[in-house]
Each structure stands twice: as structure tokens, then as C-alpha cells.
Amino acid sequence: MDCCTNGKSPHQLVEVVYKSTIRDDYTTRNTHKLHPENSNWKTVYLYFCALSSNLAQMTCGLMFAWISPMSIKLLSNNTQDNPLATPITTMQLSLLGASQPMGTFVGALMVANICDLYGSKRCLTVAYSIMAISMTVVAFSSSITVYYLGLFFCGTTMGAISVVLPIFVGEIAEDHNRSKISCMVCTGCPVGTVLCYLIGSYVSFRCFNSICAVPAALNALCFLFLVPQTPVYLVKTSNPAAARRVLGNVRNKTGKEIGEEIEKIQRDLRETYENHSKSGCTGILTDRCSRNGLVVALGCYILFATSGVSAFTAYLQPIFDAAGSSLSSSTLAVIAAVLQVISYASASASVEKWGTRNTMLYAVSSSCVPLALTGLYFYAKAIDPGTMKGYVWAPVGGLNLFMFLNVMGTATVPLAVMNEVLVDRVKATANAVIVVVSGIAMTLAVFSLPLLMERIGLAWCLWLYSMNCLIGGAFIYFVVPDTRGKSVSEIQEVLFNLFAR
Structure with missing residues (x-):
């Protein structure tokens, strides 16, 4: 094309307008430079859905170290520190320490089939809710038996979360960021442990256990109202339209790219069921x-x-x-x-x-x-x-x-x-x-x-x-x-x- 037309200087830039003679759909697909196909786009909402689980992980971290500051209060003769009438015995302390691990094993074993039936999002929502309720009951109770049961149910939810959370992350993340997000969802646990060491000895029994319940309660509300069901589960339950809507929210992609991802999920599920029939x-x-x-x-x-x-x-x-x-x-x-x-x-x-x-x-x-x-x-x-x-x-x-x-x-x-x-x-x-x-x-x-x-x-x-x-x-x-x-x-x-x- 000759740039020196209409008396313009050969060194003077002119604006040239190109009009495509190619089909509109092809042009849109190949000239959308701000959003190319197969790009590894990161969206805030995807990370919010996955990383909001760190709230409940904070409760897990608090519970891992719970026995250290709370045992001092429950062994005390001071009624202002000890919500029980008398200090607990060594056997009662051992039972308190064992209640949570026992619950973890039970929760891990019982949740597997439930997750397959109802999906990871629903299972996590219920687990976070039970965890918050358990610690709230412990906070406002004055019975050692209630403490056993509260810690046991809290341990049950921790075991369930350990099983279901990796499934949720794997189903909502993409191939390129799945490993990174899997690591990021555990950060709340050590934060909770640090919090336990910092405040456990300085606040009352009721206040500490109430604090333990707050992150899990917030996480339950997030999953109930803000976090969607995973696209893999929706495709698996023959609801591709809902899966397309979810992918539209958690992926910064074009409609064509979302359709390709739906096809990929269907293909992966089909190959999984063909190669892993049991x-x-x-x-x-x-x-x-x-x-x-x-x-x-x-x-x-x-x-x-x-x-x-x-x-x-x-x-x-x-x-x-x-x-x-x-x-x-x-x-x-x-x-x-x-x-x-x-x-x-x-x-x-x-x-x-x-x-x-x-x-x-x-x-x-x-x-x-x-x-x-x-x-x-x-x-x-x-x-x-x-x-x-x-x-x-x-x-x-x-x-x-x-x-x-x-x-x-x-x-x-x-x-x-x-x-x-x-x-x-x-x-x-x-x-x-x-x-x-x-x-x-x-x-x-x-x-x-x-x-x-x-x-x-x-x-x-x-x-x-x-x-x-x-x-x-x-x-x-x-x-x-x-x-x-x-x-x-x-x-x-x-x-x-x-x-x-």
C-alpha cells in the first residue's frame, strides 16, 4: 500500500483504516487481542471461592493447639478461669486431648460417599456450620461431657474438610493453577495456631472458644451465599447449563472458550468412567x-x-x-x-x-x-x-x-x-x-x-x-x-x- 498519497510528505504518518472482508465470527475470534484463547487468566472470584476456606482453616489451626492454653484453665482452681466447678482430672484431660483426633478419623471415613452424592460445596458448607456450632456450644457450656462431644464433632468436621477440600479445589481450579491454589488454601491453619499461642492464655475460656467459632461461621456463610457449586459436579449431574454459568463467573474467558472447557470436563469424566469403571x-x-x-x-x-x-x-x-x-x-x-x-x-x-x-x-x-x-x-x-x-x-x-x-x-x-x-x-x-x-x-x-x-x-x-x-x-x-x-x-x-x- 502506498503511504505517500494525497500530497502527503513521505515522512508524515497517516491513519490507515482497514476494513475486514472476512466473516465477523472469524474476525472476533482472531483479533480479540485483549483476551486471547487458551490464556491462563486469573480472576479474583476464583481465588475468593478457593481461598475463603482459609477462614475455617484458621479454626482448624486454633483447634490443633486448643488443648495447650485451655488445659491450664481447666486445671485451675480459680473459678474465674475454670468454667467447671472443680479442676479436671488427668483422665479427663487425656479424654479431651483424644476427642478431637478420634473425631477426625470418623469424619474422614464417613464423608467419602456423602461427597460423591451431594457435591463438595454442600459438604463443606455443612462441615463449617457444624464446626461453628460445636465451638459455640463449648464456649457457653459448663459440662465436661459437652466439651468431649463438642471437640469430637469439631474433629469430625476437620476430618471431613481434609477429605473434601482437595476435591473442591481440584474441581474449581484450572490445570495451570490447581497446584498453587491447593497450597494456598492451607495458609489459614498456621495463622490459627499463632493466634492460639498469642491470645489463648490471656482471654477467658468462653471468649477463646467463641473466637474459634467465628472464622468457621463466616466460612459457612461465604459458601452458602457466595461460593457456587463446582462445574465438574454440575457436569457430572447432567447440568451443563449451570456449569456454563459457573465457569462464566470463575473464568475470565469467552463463550467459545467456556464451551471448550465444558467439552474437556465431559471428555475427562467420560475417560475416567471408561478407564476407572469401579x-x-x-x-x-x-x-x-x-x-x-x-x-x-x-x-x-x-x-x-x-x-x-x-x-x-x-x-x-x-x-x-x-x-x-x-x-x-x-x-x-x-x-x-x-x-x-x-x-x-x-x-x-x-x-x-x-x-x-x-x-x-x-x-x-x-x-x-x-x-x-x-x-x-x-x-x-x-x-x-x-x-x-x-x-x-x-x-x-x-x-x-x-x-x-x-x-x-x-x-x-x-x-x-x-x-x-x-x-x-x-x-x-x-x-x-x-x-x-x-x-x-x-x-x-x-x-x-x-x-x-x-x-x-x-x-x-x-x-x-x-x-x-x-x-x-x-x-x-x-x-x-x-x-x-x-x-x-x-x-x-x-x-x-x-x-x-
């Missing part, structure tokens, strides 16, 4: 992909229990007391909890950059070094306490660095891995199995640490868990596949050939 435990046992997926996910969750994070977190204060730091053990425990919050938050960024497999591999493998060095400090101190007086910072720094690295790789990333490697047909049942088995492993780890410390010493306990981190790193390297950006069918193909390589 559901539940039968489907896991008879299907090769499901078995391999369960091995991968369960191994990652057991790694969290056996790497030492859960055990050391439970006994942070006595371990810091043994280190001989000038700071109080309670202050150091709060610092460690804050670092865990930062670690939880960093996990999603690491997963987005390196993927789930590499994040776990780097974090777990590197965490064995500060743990081994901390063990060396306590070994030298046991031989000659005077030689380590100038290095009291070493165990504090070493344990905090270990927990920062290890939590980044084992606390939230296994949730993302579980979301990736388990198909919809068996996910609820497999999640329940994983929660129960890993819960038992975690209970044994926490239970055995004081006995091991008494029998072989703290240094050897640290070295033992350091060796477990190395073994866990080897498991990740040889077994856990890289699922970054892969679709459901592509991940299933990788799992089918997992142990054939």
Missing part, C-alpha cells in the same frame, strides 16, 4: 492408575508425619528449654509458628515456579542438614555442657530453619499432589484412606518422641528424623511424578507407566 476401595485396588496415585499421595502425606515436623511442633517448648536459650520457650514457640506461616505462604510461589515435585524434593532434602547439625549440638552438650555455652543460638536457628524448609515441602504440597494424582471416581475414598493412615502415622510420631528422647537422647532423635528426610527425598526423586500443567488424562498416563520405567 469406584471406592474396589476401584483403587483393581485399577493400576488409582493404585499408583494412592501410593504417591499417601507417601507424601506419611513423609510429613515421619520427617519430624509434627513431633517437634508438639514439643517445641521443652526442646527449646533444653537448648538453654535466654528467650523464654513460649516466645520461641511463637516465633517458630510465625515462621511456619511464612513457609506456608511461600509454598504456593515455589510450586508455581518449580512445580510440586521439585518443591518437595528441594525442601525435604535440604531440611535434613539443619536437623543433623542441631543434633550435633545436643550430642556435644550431653558430653560436655560447658563447651556449647556460646552456641545456644545454634539449636534455635537450626530447628526454625528445619521447620521452615520442611513445612514448605511437606505441609501443603502433598495436598496439591493428592489433587493431581487421584481421579474423581476414587478421590473421596482415597482421600479418606490417606487422612486416616497419615493421621495414625502422625499420632505415633508425636507419641513416640518423648519415649525416644528418654531412651536414646534428643540428639539421636534429631539424627533419626534427619535420616527420614533423606529417605523421603529419595522417595520423591524416584516415585513422585512431575504433573505441572498436565491434564487429568496426561497425569493418568504418567501414573500408568510410573513403576514400569
